[in-house]
Amino acid sequence: MAPRVQSSIILSVFSTAAGSGKTLTAINIAADMARQGYSVCLLDLDLQFGDVAHYLGLPQTVTMAEAQVAIEQNPEIFDVNGYLARYTHRDVQFSVLLPPVKLEDAYRMDVSFLEQMVRSLGGFDFIVLDLTPVFNILNMVMLDLSTLIIYLGVVDTLPAIKNYKMGYDTLRRFNYDKSKIKLVENYDKKQKVVNIQNIERLLDEKFYFRLPYDPKAVQASIQRKCPVVLLEEDYPLKKRYRQISELYSRDKNQQVKKEESGEGFFRRLYHKWG
Template identity: 30%
Template sequence: MTLLWDADPGAVERFQVALGGVTRHDSPAALGRALEADSSEFLVIIGPDVDLASACDFSEGVRVQRPEVGVILTRRRVDVTVLAQSLRAGVREVVQADDLTSLADAARRSREISQKVAGHTTSDASREGKVITVFSAKGGVGKTTFSTNIAAYLATSGSKVLLVDLDLAFGDVAISLQMLPTTSIMDLVSMAGHIDEQGLASVVTHHSSGLDAAAAPSDPSDADRIPGSTISELLRVAKTVYDFVIIDTPPAFTEHVLAAFDNSDLLVLIATLDIPAVKNLRLSLDTLDLLGTPKDSRLVVLNRSDAKVGLRAEDVVTAIRQDIALMVPTSPAVPASVNKGIPLVIDEPRHAVSVAFKELTEKFLRNPGPVETRAEAKVDAGPQRRWSLSRGGK
């Protein structure tokens, strides 16, 4: 049974469509008592007419007293200010009040988180692969290069690997690996709600390195027809089948990327030595803070780290207030390998770029200790400061 805070008795019927059983309360005190009375209660929905400050106060209290309980806020209009304040107060998601499909999805995601937080994970002793998302909010910095090479290296050294191309409109994983997929992630949409190992196997394409790839659709307009929930389902199944699931992403916080973040064990953020890339990386890190992604599950990789462009690795560390885990040098061998369709780690395993990719894989993916940093890039990152969405991201 879900708890609803809403003064309108008619709200129960409306929300029941999306949420199943709902018990309504019209004040935070009554809601608090209901939570106290039933420790199996995991989800609170706050109606669109409850004022934002009271909703945030309530959420802050729940976060401290019952951290396993998820609070979802509904609003008639969702804007950046509402989002920023709510996420800061520990609200799990903010959903448009009349969008019952999104509300149902948010409720399902929240229940899954609650189960994990409460230690009630239903996963059995089956395989628990690692999910790694490679992201940058700026295009062309090397996400596809990194993800294809890491996936190929893991596959050639004995791991079962799925490479997922979440750049659903303009993905180039397949072409970078000279693959000609006849199926794509789009084929999972018709299986939504019951994707299983066989369903997943029917849409992946096998590569000679041993990795499997879930390709982006060939028609860019299909991207909008793939719900975020299908990506979550894909990843949940994939990690029971594969040792590693590597996700290449577009340069934007799409709903598919957010689903990948939610399901990832590690986020690899790629930067280069140019001011827009560094600015975007800093905003991305701040956004990840707001989304509640743990800091120790993020790695920053500086690609083309030797470029002589007047900006140094130390400057990047100062700007992003986080250390750099790996430096990857610039080399014409990288685009040459893409043009050949053979990942550099396979084509030239001793190349400095390949060595860097392998070093990161062994240190942080195969044998992860706590996320550490390389000494040569280590500069005190200074105190963390939160980016407020309400400042418009400036």
């Protein structure tokens, strides 16, 4: 496989808690970038329990498991485009790389292959990564590769706040610049035990965006297999997702500065000991 120059902006949507709205956010950012006319590829990197295919109504006939087998057998003729699903809604289209269907295939996935796969997608304007809510080796490598990290959380209880802060502190300990990490709160209707200003003081950082509580938008999106940003109705959540993606798209040519070594902490560690 011929190497490509990595010219894409890579956006990782990450959380340290399940049920934070991470997958829905990743799908909608990818969809709205595509709506603006950019070439976009969305990767579902929850290898065991990924939901992107279900949300978008895509058949999992070809996945990254088949792509890994193909590149191992014939690396010189491998073309990633043959393993991408396409989501289309009216005149909006974006590509999706889906996770394995079988659990045993998920365990066989190789982190080095997945890193190579992301690099091979360098011809897209934007690559959006939907990560699992853990600090595992795969996520660490992908976070290092990322231009920007959207760190999502529902901070409505003391345990949730503690979990969110621990995750943010972990990201900061590995020398990520503050400009690379964007804090996003997914608002829950339940009464918070701590107000948002106190949470921001605890984090020593303000939330970049707060997603509104909009169950009607989420329900309509799931029922119609359509991202919120592409629905006809004028939902509050649709407006907010569009605001997030438009901020990134306006700054497409102003890439976040990479580490001088060209390789982040986690990838250096993985390549040394992995």
